[in-house]
Amino acid sequence: MNLTQDTIAQLAGLLEDAELKREPVRKITDAHPGMDWDDAYAIQDAIRARKEARGTRVAGLKMGLTSFAKMRQMGVTEPVYGFLTDYGACMDGGVIDTAALIHPKVEAEIAFVLRRPLRGPGCHIGDVLAATDFVLPAVEVIDSRYEQFRFDLKSVIADNTSSARFVAGGTHRRAGGLDLKNLGVVLEKNGEVVATAAGAAVLGHPASSVAMLANMLGARGRALPAGTFIMTGGVTEAIAVAPGDCITARYQHLGTVSMRFA
Ligand code: 0L1
Ligand code: MG
8 A cells, every 4th residue: 555544534535525515526646646456445445434434324335347338438447346325325216316416427237136145256157146135227326526537447446436326126036047148228318228238248247247346355355245235337338417317227127227317
């Protein structure tokens, strides 16, 4: 690690204030070019600790930048992980207030809920499918705290991977009976199809995103407990939304997830 504990705490405060006040900031590596991966995750952990100290509960974990479409869109090459908050959970079919956000975008994702814990290293798709209770469709609303979504990978990790809101819905199904690799997803904005994809868009199979998360956490001495809700990453590129927009994500075999932005 290259940053001091004081700098990590200060940067966590800066990014959390940017979220809570809706005031975007410059990417933090501009002022701290020596920041390394451990520093970036330490800042994310410090944001999580600040929130938990105020009573926020962690509602699940997320993988980000797991599809080639997203990596291409953001000009990065590696997946990242972050956490979801209880106040970020929104109702399927409900209204999401953009006044609380900076520049929201939506991503159609496939979520997993674990029946048994998973611990890396060495975790693979088979381990994930054996440990999964059910899968369900979910839409993530991301909202970078950086001006104009301009960031690099370390800055985005520190910013809790742009995590803001999420909507889980549709139908939950046992993973065993589903071909998750070929599962089709259609994303609609205001009744028009804006993106289509299959589950394989996420690292070849969405379960490999969960395996990668277990392995990334394992490298930091952490595990995924039973019951964890995990969003595996957008199957398509992210789509910008504004007040008045209606989003529907339609999933083969898993139903739909929808929301309106106000
Ligand atoms: O969930 C995601 O894939 C987002 C990761 C962070 C990058 C972004 O804000 O698009
Ligand atoms: Mg996402």
